[in-house]
Amino acid sequence: MKILLIYANSYFLESPVYPFGLDLIAGFLRDQGHEVKIDMPFLYHGDTAEGMAAVLEAFLPDIAGISIRNIDTAMACETFGTWRQYGINTRFFLPHAAETVAAIKTLAPEVPVVAGGAGFSVSPGAILTYIKADYGITGDGARAMERLVHCLEQGKEPETVENLLIRDKDGRIRENPTAGAIDLALHPIEREKRFDYTFTTGAMPVQSRYGCPMGCSYCVEPLITKQQEAARKKEEVIQELQMISRQYPGVSEIFFVDAEFNAPTPDFSLALLKDIIKAGLHRRFTFSSQFLPVNITGEYAGLLAETGFHVILTCDSFSDTVLKKNSCPYRESQIKQSLALFQDHGVRCSLNLIFGLPGETFETIDHTIAGLKEAAASPLFKLEYTAGARVYNRTPLCRLVEKGNSENFLYGETSDGYIKPLFFSSPVSPLEINQYIEGQLGRVIDFKPPETKKQRRIASIGIDAGQGLHEKSCEGFCSTGMDVKEAIFDYLFRKYTESRDNSLAEKITRNFLSAIEEGDMDGLYAHRRPMLSYFLSLLAPERGRSGVTDTR
Numbered sequence: 001m002k003i004l005l006i007y008a009n010s011y012f013l014e015s016p017v018y019p020f021g022l023d024l025i026a027g028f029l030r031d032q033g034h035e036v037k038i039d040m041p042f043l044y045h046g047d048t049a050e051g052m053a054a055v056l057e058a059f060l061p062d063i064a065g066i067s068i069r070n071i072d073t074a075m076a077c078e079t080f081g082t083w084r085q086y087g088i089n090t091r092f093f094l095p096h097a098a099e100t101v102a103a104i105k106t107l108a109p110e111v112p113v114v115a116g117g118a119g120f121s122v123s124p125g126a127i128l129t130y131i132k133a134d135y136g137i138t139g140d141g142a143r144a145m146e147r148l149v150h151c152l153e154q155g156k157e158p159e160t161v162e163n164l165l166i167r168d169k170d171g172r173i174r175e176n177p178t179a180g181a182i183d184l185a186l187h188p189i190e191r192e193k194r195f196d197y198t199f200t201t202g203a204m205p206v207q208s209r210y211g212c213p214m215g216c217s218y219c220v221e222p223l224i225t226k227q228q229e230a231a232r233k234k235e236e237v238i239q240e241l242q243m244i245s246r247q248y249p250g251v252s253e254i255f256f257v258d259a260e261f262n263a264p265t266p267d268f269s270l271a272l273l274k275d276i277i278k279a280g281l282h283r284r285f286t287f288s289s290q291f292l293p294v295n296i297t298g299e300y301a302g303l304l305a306e307t308g309f310h311v312i313l314t315c316d317s318f319s320d321t322v323l324k325k326n327s328c329p330y331r332e333s334q335i336k337q338s339l340a341l342f343q344d345h346g347v348r349c350s351l352n353l354i355f356g357l358p359g360e361t362f363e364t365i366d367h368t369i370a371g372l373k374e375a376a377a378s379p380l381f382k383l384e385y386t387a388g389a390r391v392y393n394r395t396p397l398c399r400l401v402e403k404g405n406s407e408n409f410l411y412g413e414t415s416d417g418y419i420k421p422l423f424f425s426s427p428v429s430p431l432e433i434n435q436y437i438e439g440q441l442g443r444v445i446d447f448k449p450p451e452t453k454k455q456r457r458i459a460s461i462g463i464d465a466g467q468g469l470h471e472k473s474c475e476g477f478c479s480t481g482m483d484v485k486e487a488i489f490d491y492l493f494r495k496y497t498e499s500r501d502n503s504l505a506e507k508i509t510r511n512f513l514s515a516i517e518e519g520d521m522d523g524l525y526a527h528r529r530p531m532l533s534y535f536l537s538l539l540a541p542e543r544g545r546s547g548v549t550d551t552r
């Protein structure tokens with residue numbers, strides 16, 4: 001069968017996050033003999049319908065899958081938010097997913113559409129109704145997708161496909177039983193070269209464990225992984241890292257996409273860190289992952305330092321009252337102890353906090369801010385926080401809200417399956433808490449606006465080059481603005497020279513130099529000239545600097 005897998009994630013800050021889950025599914029389906037293509041309709045077109053039309057013209061499938069990674073950003077105080085309601089300013093992505101499905105239904109009404117992904121699995125029934133897809137698959141999607149494809153190919157009813165939701169013509173939804181234990185045997189896989197740009201400019205995802213057994217009040221992780229947990233064999237993870245090292249020379253950073261790298265017990269990750277060092281992989285890569293402030297010992301921190309780990313620390317609050325009330329599996333003393341050890345061993349760490357959880361008062365906020373001020377004194381530590389906890393379906397926080405008496409703490413909209421942004425925030429609204437914290441900390445945490453034309457342009461040129469469409473990417477480079485040239489030049493230059501396409505490397509270098517000489521009125525890119533001239537002298541020594549004025 002011809003299967004189109006659509007990555008509906010148009011949200012990116014720097015470069016897009018590589019569609020890891022879809023690539024796993026694509027690999028599995030290809031192994032079963034299907035013809036599979038992953039595409040991103042938003043990449044070349046701002047308009048979803050236009051983008052879908054181009055995608056379907058290039059590849060008309062028998063079945064389409066759509067990956068819904070994020071429902072929203074889960075952040076209520078986004079300076080550049082697009083979904084504003086009293087007390088919140090956030091982003092909501094499901095309207096875009098619904099537009100994508102509507103475009104497929106208009107352009108190719110006979111193609112069944114299957115939704116899946118982490119965001120989808122948070123509230124599958126309500127999302128299926130909202131986006132009007134035909135099927136939905138929750139949790140780990142590869143095997144269920146393959147079984148569904150098989151049924152549709154054979155013209156059979158997919159009644160026995162586990163983890164499947166079926167939306168009938170009248171919009172009624174039936175849900176099949178959940179699959180048994182999670183199977184991580186699909187790893188390691190090769191990554192689709194087409195997305196080289198995403199994992200060489202961002203990070204390459206690798207999974208060492210699946211699921212999380214904790215139950216923090218606001219967190220969807222136990223739901224999307226269906227309370228299942230599994231760890232891969234350490235040797236397989238090491239083999240996968242070695243494969244990445246060999247096959248993707250441009251990749252320098254690995255992101256372990258585990259829910260929390262050191263949970264529930266540290267033994268597995270401690271042994272993995274030792275094996276990374278034994279295999280010399282710490283000299284090849286730097287690493288990042290999310291961690292809990294539990295079980296961090298001197299030995300553990302030492303290994304994190306030696307492997308060059310960047311720790312993203314889940315530490316929602318410094319107040320034990322708030323941590324306890326929200327079933328967070330650590331306390332203030334553990335946060336402080338972990339930070340002290342990171343400081344001693346030189347481990348880089350971003351602290352991730354949520355203000356406004358149940359139990360939060362101005363007193364607990366002040367207490368946390370005092371802890372943050374202490375941490376901020378270290379150049380190793382970075383602060384990232386959000387105010388207001390997103391209320392997601394079926395979480396303990398959702399159950400608390402459903403019990404009543406929380407009306408004064410809710411901001412946003414209560415909707416079927418809690419799919420529209422709704423935040424719990426105590427003692428005041430997310431935007432007010434945020435303003436208070438900014439005043440106390442004397443700094444603003446901003447995320448630059450994603451989804452701009454510029455970022456899409458950069459990513460599309462990069463992804464073209466990554467999949468070997470060198471001429472196309474070179475044309476894209478030469479016809480674009482200075483800011484995009486600046487952002488993508490290094491990646492393109494490396495891609496072309498790696499594949500000995502030196503004439504194209506020369507072409508973009510000359511193009512960039514002339515653009516700087518002719519159009520860089522403010523001198524913003526002047527610092528680039530010596531390096532570009534040097535590159536030219538290496539690429540075309542015999543032609544010298546003809547056609548380009550002296551850059552000294």
Ligand code: B12
Nearest residue numbers: 011021065066067070071116117118119137140141205257
């Ligand atoms: C690692 C991670 C990150 C890393 C990614 C690093 C990297 N280079 O890949 C970073 C830190 C960058 C990140 C950022 C964000 N993240 Co994040 N992230 C995760 C995490 C922990 C793992 C994701 C992952 O790679 N999983 C492994 C892959 C193999 O699984 P998968 O992609 O989900 O695919 C499987 C299934 O979902 C399914 N599937 C997927 N697509 C499809 C399609 C079809 C048709 C089918 C049938 C099945 C299917 O099958 C796949 C194979 O099993 C998840 C939690 C989780 N358990 O998923 C959160 C999670 C996805 N992130 C989340 C959020 C909110 C974000 C941010 C928006 C945060 C922010 N405010 O900026 C950003 C968005 C970034 C972006 N542009 O998309 C939320 C999404 C929930 C929601 N609100 O909708 C999650 C669920 C975390 C949470 N507990 O709330 N994230």
Ligand code: SF4
Nearest residue numbers: 212214216219221259
């Ligand atoms: S420990 Fe982390 S992943 Fe697990 S439930 Fe809590 S916040 Fe979610």
